[in-house]
Amino acid sequence: MSGVRVLVGTRKGAFVLTADGQRRDWTITGPHFGGWEIFHMKGSPADPNRIYASQSSGWFGQVLQRSDDGGATWNPVGNQFTYAGTPGTHQWYDGTPHPWEFKRVWHLEPSRTDADTVYAGVEDAALFRSTDGGATWQELAGLREHSTGARWQPGAGGMCLHTILLDPVHPQRLFVAISAAGAFRSEDGGVSWTPINRGLRSQYIPDPDAEVGHCVHRLAQHAARPDVLFMQKHWDVMRSDDGGNQWREISGNLPSDFGFVIDVHAHQPDTVYVIPIKSDSEHYPPDGQLRVYRSRSGGDDWEPLTRGLPQKDCYVNVLRDAMAVDALEDCGIYFGTTGGQVYVSPDGGDSWRAIAQTLPPVVSVEVQTLP
Amino acid sequence: MIRVVLPAHLRALARVEDDVELEVTGPITTGAVLDALEVRLPVLRGTIRDHVTHRRRAFIRFFACEQDFSLAGPDARLPDAVAAGREPLLVVGAIAGG
Numbered sequence: 001m002s003g004v005r006v007l008v009g010t011r012k013g014a015f016v017l018t019a020d021g022q023r024r025d026w027t028i029t030g031p032h033f034g035g036w037e038i039f040h041m042k043g044s045p046a047d048p049n050r051i052y053a054s055q056s057s058g059w060f061g062q063v064l065q066r067s068d069d070g071g072a073t074w075n076p077v078g079n080q081f082t083y084a085g086t087p088g089t090h091q092w093y094d095g096t097p098h099p100w101e102f103k104r105v106w107h108l109e110p111s112r113t114d115a116d117t118v119y120a121g122v123e124d125a126a127l128f129r130s131t132d133g134g135a136t137w138q139e140l141a142g143l144r145e146h147s148t149g150a151r152w153q154p155g156a157g158g159m160c161l162h163t164i165l166l167d168p169v170h171p172q173r174l175f176v177a178i179s180a181a182g183a184f185r186s187e188d189g190g191v192s193w194t195p196i197n198r199g200l201r202s203q204y205i206p207d208p209d210a211e212v213g214h215c216v217h218r219l220a221q222h223a224a225r226p227d228v229l230f231m232q233k234h235w236d237v238m239r240s241d242d243g244g245n246q247w248r249e250i251s252g253n254l255p256s257d258f259g260f261v262i263d264v265h266a267h268q269p270d271t272v273y274v275i276p277i278k279s280d281s282e283h284y285p286p287d288g289q290l291r292v293y294r295s296r297s298g299g300d301d302w303e304p305l306t307r308g309l310p311q312k313d314c315y316v317n318v319l320r321d322a323m324a325v326d327a328l329e330d331c332g333i334y335f336g337t338t339g340g341q342v343y344v345s346p347d348g349g350d351s352w353r354a355i356a357q358t359l360p361p362v363v364s365v366e367v368q369t370l371p
Numbered sequence: 372m373i374r375v376v377l378p379a380h381l382r383a384l385a386r387v388e389d390d391v392e393l394e395v396t397g398p399i400t401t402g403a404v405l406d407a408l409e410v411r412l413p414v415l416r417g418t419i420r421d422h423v424t425h426r427r428r429a430f431i432r433f434f435a436c437e438q439d440f441s442l443a444g445p446d447a448r449l450p451d452a453v454a455a456g457r458e459p460l461l462v463v464g465a466i467a468g469g
Contacts (some may be wrong), residue, residue, distance in 0.1 A: 035380055059430040059464040060418040062379060076384065076414045080422045 002327050005070065006334055007051065007370040008342055009038035012360035014053055016071040019355075021328055023346040026355045031067065032074060040321055042108050043073075043368040047115035052134060054105040054120070062104050064120075066134050069224065077134035081105070081122055084141035090124065091153040100124045100144065107321060109164035119190075121161030123180040125152060127190060140190035143176065148212045149193060155179035155215045155234075156280075162320055165217070168223040175244065180215035183231065185244050196244030200233060218320045220262045222269035230272055230299070232262040232320075237274055239299050250299025255286045261323035265348060266331040270298040273325075273333060273349060275318045284315035292333070294349045308352035309343065316341070321364035328369055336362025372406055374459035381419070385412045390459055399431070399454040401433050403443025419462060434461040 008019040013031025032038075044050040049070045055063040057100045060368065065074045087100035103123040108238045111117035116133040126144045128137040131296065143149075143161075152159060160179055167173035172189045175196075182197040196213050205213045215234035231238040231247065235258050238247045251257035256276040264270035278286045285291060290309045293302040316339035326332040333345040340359040345352045375391045382388065393407040402425070409416050420427050425445060427433070433440040436450040436458050452458040 034383075057380065059378075059428065060384075061428060062417065063384065063414075079417045082423060 002328065003370045004328070004332065005043070005048075005353070005370055006324075006342065006361065007041035007043065007053075007071070007343075007364075008336055008356070008362055009041050009053070009321075009364035010336075010340070010360040010362050011037050014038040014041055014055075014200060015356070015359060017342065017355055023328075023332055023344055028356060029071070030088070031360075032071070033063075033185050036063070038363065039105060040107050040364040040366070042110055042366045043070075044118075045112045045116040046110070046112040046369050047368055050110070050115040050133075052108045052110060052118050054108055056104040062102075064105065064134050067344070078130065078136050081120070081126075081128055081137050083126060083144065084139040085145075087144070090159065091151055093154060095153075098149070100126070102126075103158065106160045106162045107164055107328075108179050109166060112166055112168065119166070119174075121164050121176060122152075123158045123160040125159045125161040125181060127161060127164070127176060129190065138354070140186075142186070142191050143184060143193045146184070146193050146195070148181070151212060152178065152181040153213065163219045165219055165221050165229075167221075167226050169226045173220055173226075173243075175221070177216040177219050177231075179217065180213060182212045182214040183216050183219060183229075183244055188280045196240070197248030198245065199240075200231075200238065201236070202234065204234070205351070214232075217260045218262050220264050222264040225269040228269065228298070230262050230264060232259050234258065234280060235297065237262065250295070252295070252300035252302055254293055254302050255291075255304075259318075260320040261318050261335060263323045263333070265333075266325050266327045266362055267329075268296070268331075271296050271348070272299060273323065274302075275323070275335065277317060283317045288312055288314050290316065290337075292312040292335070292345075292349055292352070297316070305345070305349045305352070307350065308345075314339075318370040319363055321366075322362050324365050324367040324369045326369045332367065334365050334367050338362065372456045373399065373407070373453065374456055375404060375408055376459045376461045377415075378462060378464040380420055380464070381415060384418065385414050392456075398446075399406070399449045400446050401440050401443070401449065401460070404449065405445070430465040432463045432465055434463055435459070 008015040013034040015030035039054040041053040051067040053065040088096035092098035107121040109119040120128040131229040163177035165175040184193045200214045206309045218232045220230045229240045318335035323335040336342045338361040342356040
């Protein structure tokens with residue numbers, strides 16, 4: 001029987017949760033790398049036993065870990081992320097120039113076809129790639145060196161490149177998103193980049209229609225329809241039908257259009273999930289009710305999903321990399337909270353249960369569908 | 372033989388359970404000891420000081436013989452007791468937070 005492996009990164013270590021295809025009985029292993037912040041873990045689509053993990057510490061910096069046996073054992077790989085050339089400056093919070101400084105890896109995106117190739121989105125915002133299983137890393141400098149780069153500014157969480165989408169149809173096409181610069185697309189494997197922020201409106205920057213400066217929190221894409229992109233922006237849930245050339249708002253009847261996560265059902269390209277958060281100054285769900293919202297129409301019309309989720313006194317947050325979907329026939333939806341819970345819905349969102357209750361604050365959730 | 376005491380997280384990362392003992396040739400400075408440490412345990416590269424500039428990470432301190440060598444620079448000579456192996460060089464994660 002097929003099964004799932006859920007990779008949970010937390011403020012104090014990594015956890016691996018496994019279950020068979022029923023997703024009823026779960027085994028939790030960890031913490032791996034106890035005491036370290038695990039920003040993200042992700043398995044290789046080309047070899048599910050290959051998993052990469054970003055391990056970080058304010059004291060000891062960045063470590064990259066790799067497992068070749070499905071998360072049972074791990075070995076450190078290369079942790080040298082050196083910007084190409086002379087990095088120059090971006091804008092600091094107060095608008096003054098600030099040197100580009102590597103801080104940590106926020107997101108790892110393994111290649112769809114080669115287990116040794118993996119992309120890393122880092123803070124200060126840049127994209128790196130390894131083609132030797134993480135031993136060495138080279139910057140795809142065309143992104144950071146884009147003519148707008150000197151105008152990029154950090155969001156409250158730092159100037160992080162947090163989303164990497166590898167287009168399933170066009171092998172040379174990549175999308176990335178940066179807080180708070182916006183979304184970018186490459187058509188040549190990451191050599192050159194185009195800002196794709198037309199249609200975004202952000203009241204917190206002087207020119208709300210600016211080419212860059214938008215605080216994009218997350219992008220999502222369905223493999224069967226890669227020109228359609230969904231975005232959770234700082235405020236506003238957005239959709240593009242042309243690979244990001246133009247965006248339109250699809251927040252519709254959401255109780256709040258602030259949030260971090262967004263994802264798409266594995267088999268239904270128009271079924272989208274978000275978790276509204278009350279506001280950027282409160283960072284918890286509206287009314288103390290943890291509700292996932294699902295649209296079956298690609299946006300605008302949203303329904304709350306509450307069965308099995310706490311509906312009172314719940315004041316957790318769900319961070320941008322903390323939602324994932326599996327590829328089983330009954331698509332499973334997963335998310336983790338800053339309160340240390342990991343929830344699963346084995347029925348596309350109709351019902352939920354906590355598969356972990358008391359982990360450290362959850363930073364990221366990924367899921368592997370195993371044969 | 373120079374002895375280096377690592378903080379717990381770096382011992383776990385490097386998979387060492389006790390002090391690290393190193394042969395260091397030439398003047399016994401913090402820079403020379405860290406060079407030897409990173410040759411012996413390459414996984415520590417980047418965790419104590421920058422890969423390229425060798426600048427000490429902000430929350431790392433170097434103590435020896437009840438003296439703080441954190442700000443003394445990589446060429447600062449360590450005490451004779453460290454050079455002789457009677458006292459260790461302590462790599463310390465600064466106390467920060469609540």
